[in-house]
Amino acid sequence: MKDVPLDMSTKEYNLGQIAAAYDMARAVNAVQMRRVDAIRALVQGHNIDESNSAIFIDAMRALFDGRVYKMALGLEAVAYCVDRITESDGIDGRRRALAAYLANIEYYERNEERRTGRSRIRREHRALYRRLIEVGGRGSADLDGVVDVDSEVSETSGTRQNAPWSRDELILALDLYMRHRAAPPAKDAPEIQELSDVLNNLGAVLGQRTSGTYRNENGVYMKLMNFRRLDPQYTADGKKGLSRGNKDEAFVWSEFAGNPVRLAEVAQFIRANVTKHANDSDLAGPEEPSIEEAEEGRVATRVHRYRERDRRLVEKVKSQALKKHGRLFCVACNFDFSKQYGDAGAGIIDVHHTKPVHTMQPGEKTKVSDLVLLCSNCHRVVHSRRKWLTVEELRSALRE
16 A cells, blocks of 8 residues: 555545544454455545545554554554453553554655645654553553653564664663662753764764664653663662663663762763764764774773774783783783794784773873783683673683
């Protein structure tokens, strides 16, 4: 069926017609009626033209099943359908329907040309979605069990519009959550908008922002609600929080929630580097397969590697080692490339940054004393697990 402009086909129908269309769509979905017969019944018995009868049937069935649909339903039809689905299928059915609805909104936002009045219609559908996301339509802000924008919609539509939340993004979201733990900001609060802006800038710096809906205010708010399911202060009286989300949320919670000072320190480090690298590509590019991401996230990992590769510093630390020892060797295993390979190995050695970069103050520069020489094997082992090994831990591993 040809796609139709958002909200341009079914908005003129009254509640009685919408209810009839819902019942017909249910009957078709339950294989109690053929689609063609349902369409004919709506045309002949309820004064709905054939094209819109087909849209009602197909779009509502997609809402039942949680499938993306590329056709239009009016605001009243969507609201009616979601509430009826909740009555019959419970919160799981509501979750599926809202996932399909959001995917439909975003489909039109991505693909439909902007026409007169269309941006207003999009805002109205976004506003309706925000209202419907409240559990059971009761206005509760707890959102227990309701769809997570970033993870659920992509699974439903079969494509992932945005990348999964990175550890950096989760750290920033947790930092905001912990600063407002007793009463998280509302969806339209300035704090939510500010974090959305920061996350979009972070996505650009890391080269992973993919769309105009990347980390929007609704997604940011929902992510804060994800953390509620992990918060013992919130779940103590039986509440659940938003049940589905990124698998890394539990790790970030366990690593940082009990240490607010470290959390704030790392969050500030990420924010500072987003600002610092906003106009360059120093932190962009693909991941290094041999380097496990640091506990503090992708920004810390890339800043760490960027500083290790500073040619000026690398030459300084090598020169200092040659002046002091007369050779370049691994401080962990004592391997010397020149001794092993002769002239072919001359000057070959890795440089490792020993100071956690997130602890460095804004503007603080890497010193030669922060760097040590490691062979490529030992350097790879240091970065082979999420909690990077210290040089002393590496030496201990070699002694065992």
